[in-house]
Amino acid sequence: MKESKKTISREIGLEIGHIVGKGMFKLDHLHYGLWKKGLDPDILNLHIAQDEYCKFIIAHIPAEVKSILDVGCGAGAFSKRLVDLGYNVDCVCPTEYQNKLVEELLGGAGEVFKCKLEDIQTDKKYDMVQFCESFQYIDLDRVLDIAASLIKPGGYMLICDFFKTQPADKYGIKGGHKFDKFMELLEKSPFEILENIDITEQTAPNMDILDCATKEVMIPVADAVERFFKSRNPFILKLIKWKYRKKIEKAQKKYLQGKRTGKDFAESKTYRLFVCRKTG
């Protein structure tokens, strides 16, 4: 699939995820939840786990930080929370849908750069640039230089995201930069690591929840819709199924046989919080 098509489907996926998540499960964020011991990994608890994720990040923001650039701010709920805590927050995000939401939420409290981080044009420098599950979307060969150019001397970069530790299974969980390559680039970059915390175990349950929702809700609903169309217009249904047969086969393999559980996540990814200081 061409990169632009991939990007469009990913952004539409995030939009649908936000509409369903907010409408049905009170979810304000587009990131994973952080499942602390004792919290039942159930979709109805996901808003609590997402809140724990925010608290975890907030607890690791260095004390001197006053201004933050929130890269890939999503629907803006986390940026707004930072504003309410007294930080000066600007956002950068390429998606029209999300930018509308974040502008409404911030109500002019911060600047919203409506573009990819790679295309940002500003002379502003921040105490901290943060990536909450947005790091993986940005070109790994460029992201550290771009971040460094936006941070004041002695300022910070915070990354909370997952990385690949194994080559992706064809029908397995996608996403994340290669961890080894990231560590190599970080070592050569103008950043020193202050904190490197592994939260894979506390984030893996998100995949079990998604896997369960797919198998117990989305697939049975799709089957029922198929039966409905079959009863109304079997010929058109046959035509559609034939036209999209490859995509249907791929989706069936991905969601029914694919390795997409929490265990698979923990075996192929590592979810980390990095707090780094810009040196030199």
Ligand SMILES: C[S@@+](CC[C@H](N)C(=O)[O-])C[C@H]1O[C@@H](n2cnc3c(N)ncnc32)[C@H](O)[C@@H]1O
């Ligand atoms: C998984 S969401 C995380 C959203 C938000 N940070 C949160 O924690 O809820 C990833 C975000 O990265 C944004 N994004 C994707 N590519 C980007 C890029 N090249 N530059 C900046 N943001 C990007 C997406 O539009 C989305 O807002």
